Structure formats: C-alpha cells, structure tokens
Amino acid sequence: xxxxxxxxxxxxxxxxxxxxxxxxxxxxxxxxxxxxxxxxxxxxxxxxxxxxxxxxxxxxxxxxxxxxxxxxxxxxxxxxxxxxxxxxxxxxxxxxxxxxxxxxxxxxxxxxxxxxxxxxxxxxxxxxxxxxxxxxxxxxxxxxxxxxxxxxxxxxxxxxxxxxxxxxxxxxxxxxxxxxxxxxxxxxxxxxxxxxxxxxxxxxxxxxxxxxxxxxxxxxxxxxxxxxxxxxxxxxxxxxxxxxxxxxxxxxxxxxxxxxxxxxxxxxxxxxxxxxxxxxxxxxxxxxxxxxxxxxxxxxxxxxxxxxxxxxxxxxxxxxxxxxxxxxxxxxxxxxxxxxxxxxxxxxxxxxxxxxxxxxxxxxxxxxxxxxxxxxxxxxxxxxxxxxxxxxxxxxxxxxxxxxxxxxxxxxxxxxxxxxxxxxxxxxxxxxxxxxxxxxxxxxxxxxxxxxxxxxxxxxxxxxxxxxxxxxxxxxxxxxxxxxxxxxxxxxxxxxxxxxxxxxxxxxxxxxxxxxxxxxxxxxxxxxxxxxxxxxxxxxxxxxxxxxxxxxxxxxxxxxxxxxxxxxxxxxxxxxxxxxxxxxxxxxxxxxxxxxxxxxxxxxxxxxxx
Amino acid sequence: xxxxxxxxxxxxxxxxxxxxxxxxxxxxxxxxxxxxxxxxxxxxxxxxxxxxxxxxxxxxxxxxxxxxxxxxxxxxxxxxxxxxxxxxxxxxxxxxxxxxxxxxxxxxxxxxxxxxxxxxxxxxxxxxxxxxxxxxxxxxxxxxxxxxxxxxxxxxxxxxxxxxxxxxxxxxxxxxxxxxxxxxxxxxxxxxxxxxxxxxxxxxxxxxxxxxxxxxxxxxxxxxxxxxxxxxxxxxxxxxxxxxxxxxxxxxxxxxxxxxxxxxxxxxxxxxxxxxxxxxxxxxxxxxxxxxxxxxxxxxxxxxxxxxxxxxxxxxxxxxxxxxxxxxxxxxxxxxxxxxxxxxxxxxxxxxxxx
Numbered sequence: 001x002x003x004x005x006x007x008x009x010x011x012x013x014x015x016x017x018x019x020x021x022x023x024x025x026x027x028x029x030x031x032x033x034x035x036x037x038x039x040x041x042x043x044x045x046x047x048x049x050x051x052x053x054x055x056x057x058x059x060x061x062x063x064x065x066x067x068x069x070x071x072x073x074x075x076x077x078x079x080x081x082x083x084x085x086x087x088x089x090x091x092x093x094x095x096x097x098x099x100x101x102x103x104x105x106x107x108x109x110x111x112x113x114x115x116x117x118x119x120x121x122x123x124x125x126x127x128x129x130x131x132x133x134x135x136x137x138x139x140x141x142x143x144x145x146x147x148x149x150x151x152x153x154x155x156x157x158x159x160x161x162x163x164x165x166x167x168x169x170x171x172x173x174x175x176x177x178x179x180x181x182x183x184x185x186x187x188x189x190x191x192x193x194x195x196x197x198x199x200x201x202x203x204x205x206x207x208x209x210x211x212x213x214x215x216x217x218x219x220x221x222x223x224x225x226x227x228x229x230x231x232x233x234x235x236x237x238x239x240x241x242x243x244x245x246x247x248x249x250x251x252x253x254x255x256x257x258x259x260x261x262x263x264x265x266x267x268x269x270x271x272x273x274x275x276x277x278x279x280x281x282x283x284x285x286x287x288x289x290x291x292x293x294x295x296x297x298x299x300x301x302x303x304x305x306x307x308x309x310x311x312x313x314x315x316x317x318x319x320x321x322x323x324x325x326x327x328x329x330x331x332x333x334x335x336x337x338x339x340x341x342x343x344x345x346x347x348x349x350x351x352x353x354x355x356x357x358x359x360x361x362x363x364x365x366x367x368x369x370x371x372x373x374x375x376x377x378x379x380x381x382x383x384x385x386x387x388x389x390x391x392x393x394x395x396x397x398x399x400x401x402x403x404x405x406x407x408x409x410x411x412x413x414x415x416x417x418x419x420x421x422x423x424x425x426x427x428x429x430x431x432x433x434x435x436x437x438x439x440x441x442x443x444x445x446x447x448x449x450x451x452x453x454x455x456x457x458x459x460x461x462x463x464x465x466x467x468x469x470x471x472x473x474x475x476x477x478x479x480x481x482x483x484x485x486x487x488x489x490x491x492x493x494x495x496x497x498x499x500x501x502x503x504x505x506x507x508x509x510x511x512x513x514x515x516x517x518x519x520x521x522x523x524x525x526x527x528x529x530x531x532x533x534x535x536x537x538x539x540x541x542x543x544x545x546x547x548x549x550x551x552x553x554x555x556x557x558x559x560x561x562x563x564x565x566x567x568x569x570x571x572x573x574x575x576x577x578x579x580x581x582x583x584x585x586x587x588x589x590x591x592x593x594x595x596x597x598x599x600x601x602x603x604x605x606x607x608x609x610x
Numbered sequence: 611x612x613x614x615x616x617x618x619x620x621x622x623x624x625x626x627x628x629x630x631x632x633x634x635x636x637x638x639x640x641x642x643x644x645x646x647x648x649x650x651x652x653x654x655x656x657x658x659x660x661x662x663x664x665x666x667x668x669x670x671x672x673x674x675x676x677x678x679x680x681x682x683x684x685x686x687x688x689x690x691x692x693x694x695x696x697x698x699x700x701x702x703x704x705x706x707x708x709x710x711x712x713x714x715x716x717x718x719x720x721x722x723x724x725x726x727x728x729x730x731x732x733x734x735x736x737x738x739x740x741x742x743x744x745x746x747x748x749x750x751x752x753x754x755x756x757x758x759x760x761x762x763x764x765x766x767x768x769x770x771x772x773x774x775x776x777x778x779x780x781x782x783x784x785x786x787x788x789x790x791x792x793x794x795x796x797x798x799x800x801x802x803x804x805x806x807x808x809x810x811x812x813x814x815x816x817x818x819x820x821x822x823x824x825x826x827x828x829x830x831x832x833x834x835x836x837x838x839x840x841x842x843x844x845x846x847x848x849x850x851x852x853x854x855x856x857x858x859x860x861x862x863x864x865x866x867x868x869x870x871x872x873x874x875x876x877x878x879x880x881x882x883x884x885x886x887x888x889x890x891x892x893x894x895x896x897x898x899x900x901x902x903x904x905x906x907x908x909x910x911x912x913x914x915x916x917x918x919x920x921x922x923x924x925x926x927x928x929x930x931x932x933x934x935x936x937x938x939x940x941x942x943x944x945x946x947x948x949x950x951x952x953x954x955x956x957x958x959x960x961x962x963x964x965x
Contacts, residue, residue, distance in 0.1 A: 001783040002739075002902045004894055010777055010906075011890060014913045018879050021917075024924050028836045029872040036837045043834070044850045 046114040046202040049176035052195025053143035055216030057157055057185055060268070063225040064148055065157050066186070068215070070141040072121040078111050079205030080136035092134060093118055114202045117142075143215075145179075147278045152228055155301035156270040156419065156488070158184020159278035173197060182281070184301070185219065185488060187420045192217050192492070221488045222266035230594045231257045231269045235572070237603040238587035239273065242577045245605050248552045254575035256302035258472040259591065262479055262566050265486050267417065267469075272306075274298040304415075304422045307465040308554045308573060311545030311580065312377045312610055314406070314460030316510060318385055320478060321405045322370055323506040327392070329384030332369070335509070341365040341373075341380040347387060357383055357455065360544075360610035371509075375516035377523050377542055377610050379459050386458040390451045400429045402458060408500055409474040409483055411466055416485045418492065425470055428453065428463035461546060472571040475558050479566055481507055514539030515563045518585075524557065527585035527606035531593065538592055539563050542580035544610040552576035557584035561595045568595055579608040624676065625958035631885050632672060632951045635936040636665040638866075638878070643858065643939065645844075645869040654718050657858050657939055664941045668948035675952025680960055683953060684900050687737045690730045691751045697723035698758035709812055712762050713942075724759050724767045725933075725942035729950050731755060731771060732778075732911055736903035739782040763810040766930030770914050772796065777910050778903065820928035828855045829925035832864035836923075843871035858939040860931045863923045878937075882916065885909075889954060892961060901957055908950045 028036075053068035081089060086109060093105050097119045100108075108116050121127045121139060131137040145160050147153070163171065163180035171190045174180035176197035181187035198213035235257050242252045259269035276298045280289060293299065300306070322328055322335075329339050343364030346356040357379070359365070365378040373381035386402070393399045406412065412427035426432070430449035437444055443463065456462030469486060477483040477500055484497040518528040518535050523542040528535040543556030555577030559570040570591050572584040586603045593600045643658045644650065650658050678686075697714075701723055704711050713720040731752060738748045752775065760768045780789060803809050819826065835852040838844060852868075854861050867875055886909045893905050912935050919934040921927045933943040958964070 002899050002906075003781050003783040006781040006783070007890065007893065007906050010781060010910060011886060014886070014917075015883065017913075017917050018883065021920050021924070022876065022879070024926070025836065025867065025872055025875050028833055028924075029839050029867065029875075030841060032837050036834060040834055040838065040850060040852060043852060 044203060045208075048113070048115045048200040048202065050140055050198035050200065050213050051143060051177040051179060052173070052197050052213035053215040054145060054160065054179065054186075054195065055193040056218045057193070058218060058220050059223045059225045059228075060221065061225065065153050065221070065223065065225070067146050067148065068143045069146050070143050072124050072127075073140055073142045074118040074121050074127060074131075075115045075138045075140055076108060076118055077136045077138060077202070077205065077207075078109070078114060078116055079202070081109050085136075089134065089136060092130070115200065145282050149225065150277045150279060151275045152225075152232060153184075153223065154275040154278050155272040155303070156184050156223065156267075157278070158182060158186035158188075159281045160186050161281055183299070183421070184419060185221065188418045189219050189489065189492070192219055219489055220491060222261070222264075222268055222490060223270070223488065224268045227259065227269045227591075227594065228271065230600070231259060231591055232271045232273075234587045234590040234603055235271055235273055235574075237590075238572070238583050239574060239577070241586075241603055241605050242555070242574055242583045245582070246552055246576075246578045248576055249550060250576075252552070252574065252576045253296065254302055254306070255577065256306055256468045256573050257587070257591070258303050258468045258569075258571045259595075260472045260476055260486055260569045260571075262476050262569060264490070265473070265476060265484050266490065267486050267488050268568070270301075270303045272300065272302040301419070301421075302468065302573070302575070304417060304419055304467055304469045306467055306573065306575070307423055307425060308467075308556070308575065309462070309464055309545040309547075310460040310466045310471055311543035311554065311556055312460055313471055313541045313543035313556045313558050313580070314464065314466070315374060315377070315382055315458070316475065316478060316514075316541060317406045317409070317411075318382050318402065318458050319370060319374055319510060319513065320502055320506065321402060322385055323509065324501060324503075325401070327385065327388055328370070329381060329388060336369045336371070338367045338369045339381060339384060341368050341378050343380070345380045345383050355452065371513040371516060372521075374513040374541065375519075375522045379610070382458045383455045386455040387451070390454055394451070402454065403427050403429045406474075409477040410470055411464075411474060415467075415469050415473045417469055418485075418487050418489055422469070423467050425466045426463055428457060432463075460543060468571045468573050471556075471558060472569050475560070475569045475571070478502060478510055479507060479560070479569070511539055511560065511563050511566065514541055514560055517541055523581040523609040524585040524606065527581060527604070528589050530601050530604070531589065531598070534596070534598070537563050538589075539566075540585065540588060542585055542609060544578070544580045547576070552578050555583040556580045557588045559585075559588035559592055561592045570595075579606075579610070581609040582606040625955050625964055627888055628951060628955045628958055629672075631881065632669075632936075632948070634881065636668065639862075639937050639939075640665065642862065642866050642869055642937065646857065646865045660941075661939050661944075664944045667941075668944045671945050671948040672952040672955065675949050676955045676959070678953075678956065680898070680901055680904070680953070680957055683733060683904070684737055687730075687733045688748075691734045691748070691755070694723065694727045694730045695751060695754055695758070698727060698755060702758065702761060709810065710762050710764060712764055719941050722940070722942040724762070724764060725940075725946040726949075727755050727759065728767070728771065728774070728911055729908075729946045731774065732907035732950075733904060735775060735778050736900055736907050739778065739903050740900035763813065764931075765810070765813045766918065766932045769930070770911075770918060770932060773914050774907070774911055777914075778907055781906055782903065816928045826925065826929050828861060828929065829923070831855070832861050832923045833925060835864045836867040839868040839871040839874070841872050843869050843874055856931070859933060860919070860938065861923055862938045863920055863934050866937060882912065886913070892958060892963065896957075896961060905954060905957055908954060911950070912947075
C-alpha cells in the first residue's frame with residue numbers, strides 16, 4: 001500500500017535538510033567565519049622579505065657612527081627548479097661557490113622557501129651575464145651594518161644581530177629584516193633605525209609583486225666623535241697608570257666615563273672599558289673571541305651598568321642637605337663654623353655602644369668647615385652630620401632624610417637615559433635592610449639598620465651603589481637646580497624636568513667648594529696644578545670607595561669644566577683604580593683641557609687621597 | 611494504458627518541465643566545468659568535452675526511456691535485477707584501483723555498474739511493493755546487490771541503497787515497529803561488521819577521524835573554496851584558487867559554490883525542490899501503484915545522493931565518494947540519472963501531462 005502521508009513526511013524531512021545546508025552555506029559564504037581569508041591568501045601567494053638597510057647613526061657634527069652598506073647576493077627561485085634543469089643549477093653553484101658542500105647545495109635546491117640565498121656575488125657583471133641563461137636566479141642587494149669607528153662607540157651605539165623569538169615579537173620589523181638592535185642606541189631606537197622590509201610576492205613560481213625595502217630613519221645624537229676619542233684615550237692612559245702604580249691581584253681594566261652637557265642634560269661622550277669591535281658581530285664573531293670578551297665582561301656598559309659605592313663623590317648630597325636643612329655637626333651652626341678634625345671620631349650611640357671611626361687621614365684635617373670638608377674630603381665632619389641626623393630624627397619618619405635627598409636627584413633608580421639595560425643602584429635605609437633580612441640575609445646584620453650604616457652612607461660607603469650616569473645626572477641636577485633624564489637623541493627626548501629644593505645661593509656655594517678641591521689644599525690639586533691659574537676655575541670631587549676583601553678601591557672623580565660658566569659634568573670611574581685623586585682626577589683633567597680648548601697634557605698619577 | 615503517439619520533442623511527446631529541468635541541470639554542469647577548467651578541447655581527456663559527450667548521450671538515453679512504457683519497465687524489472695547482479699559480480703574480478711574494485715575499464719571510458727544498480731533497485735523495489743504476492747527471490751536479489759557493492763568496497767553507495775530501501779519501505783505503509791527493528795538491527799549489524807574487521811580499514815579511519823579533531827584535508831579545502839564564492843560567486847580575485855582533491859567528481863559542489871556563490875546554490879537547490887514537488891503532484895494523481903513507488907523512489911534517490919554529497923563537501927559527515935546527480939563529472943552517473951529522467955518523462959506523458 002502506497003502511503004501518501006509518509007511520502008509527505010519524507011519530503012518535509014528533505015526540505016529541512018536543504019534548510020540546514022543553506023544555513024551552513026550562509027555561514028561559510030556570507031559570514032566567512034574564522035580566518036578563512038588569510039588562509040586563502042596564504043595558500044595562493046608566497047611572500048618573501050628583503051631586509052631594509054638600517055638608518056645611519058650620526059654624531060653631533062654629522063660624523064657617521066653606524067652606517068649601512070650593501071652586498072649583492074645571488075638568490076634562487078626554487079619553484080623554477082625542475083628535475084630537468086636541477087643539474088644545470090647544481091653545476092653552476094658548485095663551480096661558482098666552492099665553499100658550499102654538495103649537501104648544502106642540495107638543501108638550497110630542494111628548499112621549501114620560495115627564494116633561497118645562494119651566496120654573495122663577487123663579480124657582479126659576470127653574474128649578470130650568467131643569469132640571463134639561468135631563469136631561476138635573481139640578484140638582490142642585502143644591507144649590512146658598518147661601524148666606522150670600530151671600538152670607539154661599542155657600548156653606547158651598540159650593535160645588531162639576529163633576533164631571538166622574544167625580540168621578533170617585541171620589535172615589529174626584526175623578523176622580516178632578520179636583524180635587531182642588540183644593545184645601545186641600536187636597541188633603544190630599533191623602531192626608528194629599522195627600515196621597512198621589501199616584499200616579494202610569488203604566485204605559482206612567478207614574482208607578481210615587488211615592493212622595494214625602505215631604509216630606516218637617520219638618528220642624530222649628541223655624541224661627539226672627537227671628544228669620544230679624547231675621552232677613550234684618556235681613560236686608557238689612566239688605567240695603564242693605575243696598573244703601574246698599584247699592585248693588584250688582577251689587572252685593572254674596567255672603567256667608564258660620562259660627559260654630560262649641563263644646560264640640556266645631553267650626553268656628549270660615554271665610554272666603557274674594556275670594549276670590543278661591534279663589526280665582529282656583523283661578520284659573525286668567533287666563539288673564541290666571544291668567550292674571551294664575555295669573560296672580560298666587555299659587553300657591559302659600565303657607564304650605565306657599573307654598580308659601585310660612590311665614596312666621597314656622594315658627599316655633595318650631605319653638603320646640599322646641611323645647607324638646606326641648616327643641619328651642621330654638634331657645635332657648629334653655620335656653613336663656616338669650624339669643628340676640629342682629629343682624624344677619628346669616637347662617640348656613643350643611644351644603645352650604649354661605644355664606637356671609634358677613623359678618618360682616611362690619620363692625623364686629621366685640623367679645623368674644618370663644610371667647604372674645607374669637601375675640599376679635603378674630611379670624613380669626620382660628615383660623620384658628625386650623620387650623628388646629628390641620627391640623634392635628631394632617629395627612628396622617626398624623617399629618619400631617612402639623607403636618603404630622600406639622594407633619591408630626589410636620582411640615586412637608587414634608573415635615570416631613564418635612552419639606552420637599554422640600565423641598572424638601578426641602591427640607596428639603603430631601614431626598610432631595605434628589613435627586606436634584605438629575608439631576601440639577602442648575607443648582606444645585613446641581625447640588628448638591622450644602625451647609626452653606623454647612616455655614617456657609612458653619608459660618605460658613600462656601605463650598601464650604597466650608584467652608576468656613573470646616576471652620579472653625573474645628580475651633579476648636573478644640583479648645578480642647574482632641576483632634575484631630568486639624561487639623553488643621547490634630542491629628537492626623541494620628552495622633557496620631564498622636576499625642580500629640586502636647592503637655592504641658587506647654595507648652588508653657587510657648592511660650585512665654589514667643588515672649586516676648592518682642584519685648588520691648592522684640595523685633594524685633586526696635584527692632578528690639576530698643571531693647568532696653572534685655570535685650575536681655579538675648574539671644580540670637582542674625588543672619591544675613593546673601599547671594596548670588600550683585598551680588592552683595590554674604586555677610583556672616582558666628578559669634574560665641572562668651568563665654575564664661571566659650567567658647561568659639562570665629567571664623571572670618571574676606574575674599577576680597582578685606587579685613589580680618586582690619583583687616577584680618575586688626572587683623566588678628568590685631560591678631558592677638561594680638551595673641553596676648554598687647551599693643550600692636552602698626559603695623564604699623570606696624582607696624589608693618593610680619599 | 612496509453613495510446614498517445616510519442617514524438618521526439620514538443621507538447622505532444624515530451625513533458626516540457628521534465629525535459630527543460632534535465633537540460634538546465636546539464637547546461638549548469640557544462641558551465642561549471644568551463645569556469646573550473648577554462649578550456650574546451652575536442653578530445654576525451656578534456657573534462658568539459660567529456661561531460662558534453664556524456665550529456666548528449668544522456669539526452670539519447672532520456673528519449674530511449676521515454677519510448678519505453680511504464681508497463682514494459684515493470685515487466686523488465688527482473689531482467690534488470692539479474693543484469694545488475696551479474697555486472698556487480700563481474701566487477702569484483704577487475705583490476706583494483708585506489709583500494710577498491712568498482713568499475714570496468716573500457717579504455718577511454720569506465721563503466722561503474724553501481725550507478726545503474728541504484729536506478730534498477732528503485733524499479734525492482736517499486737514493483738515488489740506494488741505487488742500483492744511477494745516474491746522471495748526479489749528480496750534475495752536486492753540483498754545480493756547491496757552486499758556486492760559493500761564488497762567492492764563502496765560504503766557510500768551501500769549506505770545510499772540502505773537508506774533508499776528503508777525510505778521506500780517507510781512510504782509503503784510498513785508497520786513502524788518493523789522499521790524500528792530494521793534500524794536497530796542494521797546498527798548492530800554494522801557494529802558486528804566492524805568487530806569482524808569486514809569493513810575496509812581506510813573507511814573506518816575516515817569515520818574515526820571525523821569524530822576526532824583531525825580535519826580532513828579535502829573537506830577543509832572545500833570549505834575554503836566555498837567561502838570564495840561569497841554571495842554571487844568568485845568574490846575575491848579571479849587569480850585566487852584553492853586546490854581541492856577530486857574536484858570534478860565528488861567535490862564538484864564546492865567548485866559550483868565558488869563559481870555561483872550563495873545565490874547560485876539557492877537557485878540549484880530550488881530547481882531540485884521544484885522538480886520534486888512537481889513529481890509529487892503526479893504521484894498523488896496517479897492510480898497506478900507501481901508508478902507511485904517508482905516516481906517517489908527516483909526523487910528519494912536523487913535527494914539522498916544530493917544530501918550525502920553536499921554534507922560530505924561541507925564536512926558535516928565523514929568522507930564518502932558519492933556524485934552529485936547531473937553536476938559531477940562521470941559517465942555512468944549521468945547515463946543512469948538520464949534513464950531515470952526518461953522514465954519520469956514517460957510517466958508524465960502517460961498521465962497526459964505535457965507541461
């Protein structure tokens with residue numbers, strides 16, 4: 001029996017299935033769910049990227065610090081290789097590129113990539129005639145980086161390399177350019193310097209579209225090639241001198257110099273030793289060289305990554321604090337009230353402990369005021385200030401007044417200079433010591449923060465560390481009365497100046513007292529005396545920071561090129577360089593001679609002081 | 611039963627609706643293949659030329675079956691079943707190709723007997739259901755045919771035939787309880803076959819892959835190609851193409867979707883739905899029970915093939931290799947479908963329906 005009702009049921013079922021199909025087609029064809037379009041393009045077109053030349057890095061006078069040059073490379077369009085012509089190409093490559101093994105050639109010819117580089121072209125005109133009969137060959141100009149001045153700007157300009165997976169994500173063009181700034185300005189300004197890669201679109205083995213690469217933008221910097229040469233030579237001379245005069249366990253070889261313009265805050269020179277030749281990275285550095293340089297820690301830029309106790313160069317913070325807070329040693333009420341420095345300080349803390357602190361000069365400095373304490377780097381005067389702070393504010397909220405002053409001019413944090421991997425430094429206080437009790441118990445005593453720690457801090461010793469760039473920027477901030485970031489490229493600098501609480505009178509007084517350091521009676525007089533009367537117009541501060549164990553002291557000097565018209569702050573540090581006045585001061589003197597347009601005299605060993 | 615004189619064309623001898631439906635579907639397949647291949651060469655290795663030749667042969671078959679009365683078909687059904695059984699038996703002794711024995715290689719063309727079996731089984735079952743006295747040998751013949759196709763192996767066609775038999779039983783007032791029993795027992799029967807490793811392992815893998823997260827390459831590619839069609843066809847760029855395996859046969863629908871878009875798909879399905887509704891009216895009108903089952907059977911067969919094909923292309927069911935009637939390239943499928951259309955045409959004429 002034929003059942004019409006059931007036929008209708010079957011046909012209705014069919015209609016609903018058609019409806020399901022239509023719904024599915026609507027989703028696929030009209031809504032286009034998922035990444036259908038990109039998958040279609042991926043299946044249809046292969047793209048290949050030609051690296052763009054990086055922008056030039058120039059010094060303030062337009063000298064090229066980093067440039068890009070080109071090499072011609074022979075490429076092969078692998079989709080045009082067939083079983084019939086494979087042998088021709090194999091033979092051509094074997095004949096012209098003897099350094100390639102048969103295995104490597106097979107790899108090239110069977111590559112999945114649409115275009116593969118065969119090798120550099122040495123005789124371009126010959127190759128040009130050759131490739132007329134080899135349809136799969138193509139020639140592209142591939143850029144490479146050149147650092148004309150070799151080692152001179154190794155750290156500050158940096159170098160480039162093949163990007164890691166993380167860098168490919170972080171720096172947009174790095175993957176397609178196969179290059180990224182690894183350090184220095186090359187890294188900080190990678191998105192300015194890296195150009196737009198060229199794009200080759202291939203469909204069915206034919207190049208259907210070609211967009212040439214666009215070179216990256218030029219980066220103008222405040223660096224000065226001639227000054228940098230003088231600075232590096234002076235530092236090398238100074239380090240040699242230190243090695244001759246000190247009998248250290250290991251060779252003295254690390255040091256850094258920062259020269260900062262006072263009016264703008266620009267960095268005009270930055271040198272770190274030991275250094276390396278960044279061109280080695282471009283040609284491919286040998287494993288031996290790399291390990292050797294790495295063992296010397298030559299890749300560190302000590303100007304921004306060297307963490308040293310600042311020693312007496314830190315005393316300017318107390319100088320500023322004493323004037324600003326009217327806070328002088330017991331028995332002194334004014335700037336020029338004198339106390340007697342007997343070479344040691346014995347005192348009693350609230351907890352009853354009796355302590356004796358010995359100055360670096362055993363006989364003492366005699367009768368000193370704030371100015372002469374800077375001049376002669378008298379520790380006792382500053383310890384007295386520390387005692388006064390401890391007794392006035394001890395365990396109150398204002399206990400960290402010295403640290404607050406230091407932090408307000410940038411100690412203990414990054415200066416945010418336009419360079420990567422800058423270190424923070426440490427300004428210790430009670431909270432930090434409490435924290436270290438759990439995180440780094442080897443560094444602190446069970447009692448925590450004590451008065452002795454504050455006395456250490458005020459003369460730049462103990463747990464405090466600072467980078468040369470921090471010291472430079474701190475001095476510059478005190479001289480101009482406001483703090484901002486130091487920088488190398490004014491084009492991309494965003495000013496963010498903060499006024500600091502220092503009167504113009506106190507700024508003048510600071511410069512005057514720094515002037516006394518290089519004058520007769522000052523710790524750096526011997527190093528600067530060769531300048532004659534001009535040394536009266538130059539200022540500075542020596543620093544000799546003690547290191548744990550048998551390590552020689554860290555040698556510091558901060559110079560001001562002119563007191564009447566301060567233009568530059570010069571910070572010199574030599575790791576294990578011993579006395580600041582003996583090594584770093586004469587290095588600074590030679591740099592100041594250059595900055596003032598004077599004849600430069602050799603770096604000579606100065607007086608050993610603190 | 612019918613004394614009308616049959617002529618080749620025109621209101622007197624041909625139902626215009628059936629004939630034009632048949633022609634339009636053939637022309638669509640030509641146009642579709644032309645857009646896909648972009649070439650027409652006059653030799654049989656060119657797919658478009660092949661399809662045109664088969665279509666023209668199909669027109670001949672259409673008219674051949676228009677000249678055979680429904681009564682003759684009724685009387686010939688046992689002969690047809692016997693020929694089908696012989697051909698299916700013989701095909702098992704041919705050269706294996708792609709893991710199966712499905713076709714006779716006649717040089718320039720292949721003959722795939724299972725395509726004709728589909729049409730023959732509709733005729734045989736229609737007669738079986740229409741008769742009051744049941745012939746047990748018919749049942750045996752039908753089972754033999756299905757088994758022989760299963761042994762090729764051709765799981766897709768086996769499935770189509772089983773659904774066809776089931777639906778024909780359904781519209782023949784068979785008791786629901788019996789149908790449910792059939793359904794359940796075939797489910798366990800299939801499981802038993804799986805257990806006994808009698809199912810080709812490639813086909814088992816297709817099924818297990820479908821229920822895991824492995825996307826079949828052909829189905830993924832087909833969806834990409836369908837999306838290219840957009841609303842009105844090839845919307846992005848003429849240069850863009852997507853590679854789809856077995857494009858001209860099993861996956862012809864994705865090419866059609868790319869060429870004619872969403873609207874083209876709606877148009878194609880509308881043609882088939884209109885056709886089915888038109889035939890349904892005839893089925894309801896006819897007094898001849900064999901004819902009712904025969905026409906319903908053809909419509910059901912066409913729809914099963916369309917659904918299995920389109921569902922496969924859309925990735926809604928595991929991969930099966932079934933043609934889309936009159937759209938896929940393939941001589942046997944076109945000729946078999948043409949015969950069915952010819953029989954439908956004859957039926958319209960015998961019922962004095964010319965338009």
